[in-house]
Amino acid sequence: MTTAIPVDYPICLRLEGRRVLLVGGGAIAEGRALALLEAGARLQLVAPSVTEVLAKLAGEGRLDWVSRAYEDGDTRGHTLVLTATDDASVNQRIVTEARARGLWVNTADEPELCDFTLPSVERRGPITVAVSTAGQAPALARHLRRALASHIAPHHVLLARLSGWLRRQLPRGPRRQQLLKRLAEGDLGVLLARGEQARAFARLRTELKHWKSSGEPT
Numbered sequence: 001m002t003t004a005i006p007v008d009y010p011i012c013l014r015l016e017g018r019r020v021l022l023v024g025g026g027a028i029a030e031g032r033a034l035a036l037l038e039a040g041a042r043l044q045l046v047a048p049s050v051t052e053v054l055a056k057l058a059g060e061g062r063l064d065w066v067s068r069a070y071e072d073g074d075t076r077g078h079t080l081v082l083t084a085t086d087d088a089s090v091n092q093r094i095v096t097e098a099r100a101r102g103l104w105v106n107t108a109d110e111p112e113l114c115d116f117t118l119p120s121v122e123r124r125g126p127i128t129v130a131v132s133t134a135g136q137a138p139a140l141a142r143h144l145r146r147a148l149a150s151h152i153a154p155h156h157v158l159l160a161r162l163s164g165w166l167r168r169q170l171p172r173g174p175r176r177q178q179l180l181k182r183l184a185e186g187d188l189g190v191l192l193a194r195g196e197q198a199r200a201f202a203r204l205r206t207e208l209k210h211w212k213s214s215g216e217p218t
């Protein structure tokens with residue numbers, strides 16, 4: 001109980017088009033692969049045998065399956081490495097090689113061999129709920145993630161999309177900030193939460209008209 005608990009630094013990675021190496025082809029690797037593909041990664045999978053789902057994804061060309069055991073040099077050219085084999089010595093080799101190349105590596109069952117860990121994740125449109133427990137309680141992370149995600153209602157997703165649209169249309173500055181805050185937690189947000197979309201949009205339209213007539217670009 002006295003072992004120091006790491007203080008993790010959470011980030012959201014943009015993996016679109018980036019080369020990611022995943023070693024291992026069991027159930028754990030399958031979960032990792034689906035999440036990486038959802039994020040748009042260019043995924044290479046190294047494993048002598050894989051699950052049906054992974055084989056199907058490889059058959060469809062969604063990932064590049066190298067059907068053999070891991071070999072030294074396999075991490076070359078990748079930006080991120082994840083390993084989920086059932087062989088601790090192989091995991092150790094991969095971690096050593098990845099770190100020597102300055103790559104970030106995750107090992108599914110060994111926190112000591114992780115430069116980053118994976119939180120429990122749930123998505124609602126552009127909103128992501130992610131809970132980490134610094135490797136202490138993954139089952140609790142899942143439990144809390146479900147509880148927290150249950151608080152995200154459809155109007156929050158609408159609001160996030162609307163905010164994204166407004167941020168693209170309106171110039172930066174205090175006026176835009178104020179409007180977006182009202183949308184998130186002020187009168188406009190309250191109307192959306194109550195299901196009074198028509199009133200919220202009418203108010204927003206009036207607001208945008210004033211914006212135009214005041215000469216600021218929209």
Ligand SMILES: C[C@@]1(CC(=O)O)c2cc3[nH]c(cc4nc(cc5[nH]c(cc(n2)[C@H]1CCC(=O)O)[C@@](C)(CC(=O)O)[C@@H]5CCC(=O)O)C(CC(=O)O)=C4CCC(=O)O)c(CCC(=O)O)c3CC(=O)O
Pocket residue numbers: 031106107108109110111114116117118119120121131132133134135136137138139141142145
């Ligand atoms: C460090 C980390 C490494 C990493 O990044 O992979 C890690 C490590 C380990 N997990 C173990 C066990 C379990 N893991 C889960 C579930 C999840 N584990 C996930 C992440 C992480 N697990 C990272 C830290 C996350 C954090 O900080 O909270 C989740 C959140 C995300 C994901 O994996 O995608 C996913 C939930 C996904 C969801 O939302 O559904 C369950 C629950 C279950 O499966 O029912 C159990 C059984 C209960 C238990 O043992 O606690 C063991 C012991 C293995 C053994 O005993 O053999 C180790 C190794 C060790 O701790 O030594």
Ligand SMILES: NC(=O)C1=CN([C@@H]2O[C@H](COP(=O)(O)OP(=O)(O)OC[C@H]3O[C@@H](n4cnc5c(N)ncnc54)[C@H](O)[C@@H]3O)[C@@H](O)[C@H]2O)C=CC1
Pocket residue numbers: 023024025026027028029046047048049050051068069070084085086087090107108109138
């Ligand atoms: N969330 C977490 O962090 C958890 C992690 N684990 C751990 O994750 C690991 C993987 O779990 P599963 O997918 O269930 O295992 P699994 O036994 O179903 O799959 C292991 C995979 O590794 C591949 N493999 C073995 N040697 C290899 C090598 N030299 N090169 C490339 N691939 C190789 C096998 O072909 C197979 O596809 C286990 O060690 C397990 O203890 C387990 C539960 C939770």
